[in-house]
Amino acid sequence: MKTIRTMLPAVLLTIVFAASSLLSQRNFSTTYDSGRQVKLQGIVTRIDWVNPNAYFFIDTKDAAGTTTNWAIQFGNPLELERSGWKRSALRIGDAVTVEGTPARGTTRQVFAKSAVLTRTGKRLFTVSAAPRAAAPAAPAPRWPDGQIRLGPPPGKKGYWGTASTKVLVENSAGKVAMTEDGLLLNITDVDKVAPFQPWAKALYEYRQRHLLKDDPLARCLPPGGPRQFLTSNGFQFIEQRELGRILVLLGGGDRNWRIIYTDRRPVGQPAEQVPSYFGSSVAHWEKDTLVVDSVGFNEKFWLAPGGLPHTEALHLVERFTRTDLNTLKYEVTIDDPRTYTRTWTGGWTIQWVPDQEIQEYFCEDNAESTFVR
Amino acid sequence: MRTRIFHLFCFTVCLAVPSFALVQEGHPLTGTWSGDWGPAATQRNHLTIVMNWDGKNVTGMINPGPDAIPLGSVFLDVTNWTIRIEADTKDPSGSPAHITAEGKLDDIGSYHRKITGSWRQGTAKGDFRITRD
Numbered sequence: 001m002k003t004i005r006t007m008l009p010a011v012l013l014t015i016v017f018a019a020s021s022l023l024s025q026r027n028f029s030t031t032y033d034s035g036r037q038v039k040l041q042g043i044v045t046r047i048d049w050v051n052p053n054a055y056f057f058i059d060t061k062d063a064a065g066t067t068t069n070w071a072i073q074f075g076n077p078l079e080l081e082r083s084g085w086k087r088s089a090l091r092i093g094d095a096v097t098v099e100g101t102p103a104r105g106t107t108r109q110v111f112a113k114s115a116v117l118t119r120t121g122k123r124l125f126t127v128s129a130a131p132r133a134a135a136p137a138a139p140a141p142r143w144p145d146g147q148i149r150l151g152p153p154p155g156k157k158g159y160w161g162t163a164s165t166k167v168l169v170e171n172s173a174g175k176v177a178m179t180e181d182g183l184l185l186n187i188t189d190v191d192k193v194a195p196f197q198p199w200a201k202a203l204y205e206y207r208q209r210h211l212l213k214d215d216p217l218a219r220c221l222p223p224g225g226p227r228q229f230l231t232s233n234g235f236q237f238i239e240q241r242e243l244g245r246i247l248v249l250l251g252g253g254d255r256n257w258r259i260i261y262t263d264r265r266p267v268g269q270p271a272e273q274v275p276s277y278f279g280s281s282v283a284h285w286e287k288d289t290l291v292v293d294s295v296g297f298n299e300k301f302w303l304a305p306g307g308l309p310h311t312e313a314l315h316l317v318e319r320f321t322r323t324d325l326n327t328l329k330y331e332v333t334i335d336d337p338r339t340y341t342r343t344w345t346g347g348w349t350i351q352w353v354p355d356q357e358i359q360e361y362f363c364e365d366n367a368e369s370t371f372v373r
Numbered sequence: 374m375r376t377r378i379f380h381l382f383c384f385t386v387c388l389a390v391p392s393f394a395l396v397q398e399g400h401p402l403t404g405t406w407s408g409d410w411g412p413a414a415t416q417r418n419h420l421t422i423v424m425n426w427d428g429k430n431v432t433g434m435i436n437p438g439p440d441a442i443p444l445g446s447v448f449l450d451v452t453n454w455t456i457r458i459e460a461d462t463k464d465p466s467g468s469p470a471h472i473t474a475e476g477k478l479d480d481i482g483s484y485h486r487k488i489t490g491s492w493r494q495g496t497a498k499g500d501f502r503i504t505r506d
Contacts, residue, residue, distance in 0.1 A: 199400060199426075202451035206481055214482030216398060299399035311399040311426065338400070338428035 027181040027218060027305075029211045032101045032111050040070055040098045040110065041118075049077050049087040051361045054125075056090060056115075058098065072098050074112040074125045078233060078359050083127045090117070090124060135354035138325040140288070143241070148288045148322050150237035150246065152354075159236040159251070160229075160328055161353035168226050168304035168332075169193045170344045182306025184208055193306070194334070195341045200309050207307030216301050220363035223253045224277035224301035225316060226332045226346070233361050234353060246283065246290075251358035260292050267293050275312050277301055292318040303334070311338040319347075326352040397505070400426035401481050402449060402456070408503035410474075410492040422458070422503055435460055435472070442472070454478040456488060470495030 028034075042058030054077045059067050074080075090096070095118035103109035115124045141153035152158040166180040173192040177185040184190065190205055207214065217223055223231055231252020238247040244263025250256045258278040268280045273296025280296040294316045303310055315335040322328050331347035334340065397404050402424045411417040424433040424447060431447035445459040458474040476490025485504050492501040 197428075199449065199451050202454075203401060203481065210482060299397045299403070302398060309399055311403070311428075313428065338426060 027183075027212045027215055028111065029179060029181055029183050030213045030215070030218065031103055031109070033104045034101055036102050037113075038100065038102045038110055040072075042070065042096065042098075044090060044092050044094045044096060045069065047087060047090055047092065051077055052363055054080060056096075058096060068108060070098075071109040072100070072112050072115065073109065074115055075127055076232065078361060079127050080125055081359075085125055090115075094119065096124075134326045135352060140322040140324050147285060148290075149239065150290065150320065150322060150328075151239055153325070156355070157357055158352055158354045159234045159356065159358050160350045161234040162232070163230050163330075163350050164348045166230055167306055168230070168308060168346045170195070171346055178306065180305070181212060182304065183212060184306070194308060195344055197339055197341055200339045203309050204307050207302075212305070212307055215305075215307070217253070217305075217363075220254055221300060222256045222277040223250070224279070224297060225303045225310070225314070226318075226330075226334075227302065227304050228253065228256070228258070228278070229330055229348075229350065230304060234358055236358055249358060251361055254363045255361060260290075268295055275299070279314075279316070288321060290320040292316075292320070294318070309339055310334075310336045313338045326354075328352070397484075400431075401454075401478060401486065402426060402431050402447065405506045406488065406503040407506055408501065410494075410499055410501035412497060412499035416499075420501060420503060435462075449478075454481065456490075462494070464495050468495075474501055476501065 040058065040060050042060035044056050045059050046055075046057040048055040048057075053073050054075055056072050056074065058070050058072060060070060061067050097116045097118065098110060098112050099114045100110040100112040103111075112125070116122065117124055135158070141149040143149055167176075167178050167182050169176045169178075169192065176189050176192045179185070184193070187205065187208055190196070190201060190208070193204070196204060212218075217227070222228075228248070228250050229235060231250065233251030235251055236249045238249060240247065241262075244261060246260040246262060248258040248260065250258070256278070258281065260281040260283045262283050262285075264284070265282055267282050273280050275296055275298035277298060277300065279294040281292050281294040283290050283292040285291070295314070297310065297312060297314045297316075299310065299312055302308055313336050317333040317335070319331040319333075320328060321331075328350040329347065330350055331345060333343055333345045335343040403426050404424065406420075406422045406424070408420050409417040410420050420435070421437060422433065422435050422444075423437055424431050424444070431444070431449065433444045433447070435442040435444065442460050442462045445461055446457075447459075448457045450456070454477060456474075456476050456478055458472070458476075460472040462470050462472060464470040471494075473493045474490060476488040479487045479489070485506075487502065487504050489502040490500065492499050
């Protein structure tokens with residue numbers, strides 16, 4: 001008993017971490033009650049192999065013969081496909097046994113930890129936790145004039161994939177324990193996350209205590225600010241040097257894109273901007289680092305998972321350094337005196353995914369499945 | 374009939390779209406709030422309050438337009454999300470009338486968060502309720 005008690009927090013954390021990596025938009029903690037587990041047996045009635053979350057639906061029967069339909073969420077189609085799964089692995093009419101975490105409240109919805117096909121006994125839709133294979137080590141590719149290329153080497157494909165973290169905290173904070181959807185494991189760590197003004201700290205705590213239920217990304221709004229580089233589906237730089245700009249194509253969010261101007265135009269003043277999710281960005285190179293200065297943000301997004309607030313006074317300085325073919329170092333300095341007591345910096349590294357393109361992903365694809373049944 | 378239905382549809386869409394477009398995740402008071410105040414349920418006065426957080430203070434006005442009343446002070450207690458608003462105006466006779474509103478901010482994460490509480494304007498007392506547009 002003591003062992004179970006000792007292990008329970010770790011088991012729950014593992015579930016939350018594993019599930020969060022599969023959930024691309026809705027926060028796991030918001031939807032599911034990780035303190036409970038259920039086991040269901042039933043017949044598949046429908047399969048929704050769509051982004052951001054794949055579902056199948058099963059009819060179960062209780063002892064009295066009453067039929068109930070349950071929605072079973074089992075992962076993100078892109079990640080499932082990367083692990084070799086296809087929609088055809090499961091057919092309507094198949095009998096399955098599902099074990100997983102039920103939704104909060106009375107919603108008949110489960111996040112599957114395991115789904116076993118009765119006719120074969122095979123466990124379905126397992127996703128490898130191993131990181132994607134990196135390209136062989138090589139120096140960062142360069143343009144003929146010696147400048148670093150942020151995209152693939154000539155004649156190759158690839159994009160920037162997984163970040164080394166899923167959350168943004170101040171660099172000096174050290175390790176702050178959080179779930180991958182940004183929920184602090186210890187709410188008293190809030191002061192380590194960022195130098196909040198009192199209202200911002202209270203708002204951040206409110207969002208944490210309410211399990212991030214109001215996350216704009218969960219409503220399919222664009223991931224502005226640093227969050228655009230934390231989504232699970234990666235991003236790509238298209239360097240249009242002749243046009244003096246770099247396009248950032250985002251695999252997460254809703255196939256959003258952003259323009260970074262490199263034509264030496266001046267940085268806009270916040271008062272002159274129409275506030276937007278990705279702001280107005282100009283950039284220059286400092287040796288091998290692209291330094292991007294952005295203002296003109298709206299207040300409709302969270303800076304990062306977990307609920308970091310900001311105001312229209314936000315000014316970001318992002319530094320992109322490709323240290324080798326496979327590694328992009330991202331550092332962001334947040335300057336928003338209306339929200340934080342001083343400027344602060346956070347960052348992470350991002351891994352190159354060789355020989356692949358960003359896959360199609362639309363957040364709203366199965367919005368109808370994020371239902372209350 | 375079809376035209377009427379079409380107009381009704383357009384009207385509904387017009388109402389719905391701004392509510393989505395004006396989401397605001399920054400300072401919880403920033404924005405335009407509308408509602409009413411009054412001494413009784415049957416005696417209400419329209420109320421629009423515009424507030425903006427400048428990094429140190431919340432500034433703004435009550436009922437923007439030719440008779441706008443500048444906000445004198447706004448205090449937000451973030452430990453319990455209560456708010457106190459003070460302003461100075463004149464009553465219909467032209468005499469000074471001080472406004473004191475004390476309320477509670479609810480549903481902070483919602484597009485349409487609310488503030489409800491007590492409203493005192495000159496000698497009149499009542500309640501108020503405003504929703505962020």
